[in-house]
Amino acid sequence: MEKPLISVIVPAYNVEKFIGKCIDNILRQSFKDFEVLLIDDGAKDSTPEICDACAKKDSRIKVYHKENGGLSDARNYGIDRMQGKYVTFIDSDDYVDSGYFEYLYGLITQEEDIQIAICGKKSVREDENASPDPETFHEIITGERAVQKMLCGHGSGHSAWGKLYSADLWKTVRYPKGKIYEDYATTYRVMALVDKAAWGNAAMYFYVQHIESIMHQKCSRRSLSLVDIADEETEFIVKKWPALKQEALARKVTSELKCLQNILNAKNEEFDDYKQKIVEDVRRHKGELLASKKVALKTKIKIIALLLGERTFGFIYNLNDGDKKYL
Structure with a gap:
């Protein structure tokens, strides 16, 4: 069986309220050559059943049920099982525009040897159905310049999401299990392996803000x-x-x-x-x-x-x- 171009890793823990919208938006992508790895991280609500039901509707979805180990552990679990040439992460309570994969794939393949594509994001309310902000510029830059922009909070910043990575970047890097701020602890280490990056300012990832989020704990x-x-x-x-x-x-x-x-x-x-x-x-x-x-x-x-x-x-x-x- 031919391997997919893009692996989409979606950790899921107690997100019955959001996971359906997240998966629906993934399946509506204009770019079709992908696999979805839904990692049920020991959820206690109906998340596992929702994931299983979605997998029955689309053969590109693979569901893995595992004991709870936290977001880092779930992402690592997906990384160890992905088949794509490229990989992207989507948090299960967020969603993406229908052109998200196509946009990132276009960025990362516009020249040879680009290892990561980065786009913008919009912070939205739980009840909001957002629209993307169109691209006004894109550029190919060095890894160092990409790190500089990340440090300044441009694009999707330190977040795991909002990026399409060459799968090879994850040969030696994993998220720190059991810790919070896992993106902050990991993204710069991945970026250190990048020689050439593609950057576009279209905002196509929708980050859903919750009052009970970690920033309010x-x-x-x-x-x-x-x-x-x-x-x-x-x-x-x-x-x-x-x-x-x-x-x-x-x-x-x-x-x-x-x-x-x-x-x-x-x-x-x-x-x-x-x-x-x-x-x-x-x-x-x-x-x-x-x-x-x-x-x-x-x-x-x-x-x-x-x-x-x-x-x-x-x-x-x-x-x-x-x-x-x-x-």
């Missing part, structure tokens, strides 16, 4: 692992691409300040080690950060506020971005 040592991941990424990038130090530090401080806000709002001494680490790191790099053109003005204001004191920082941060008040 309470502060915990697990959520503060973001600080450690930011450290790892920055060290890696500065070593491999010294010219990207400003972008790496700008991305890192954004993550650190968000975590510091959560720590202060939690008012829990358990997190004092992370608080001290963040404050010391910001003070150590304050000159570079405040002088950098890569650091946003509102981030610089937060840095200055932190240098004036924790209470000033907490007030300024919550005034602009917080959903709680630090008193």
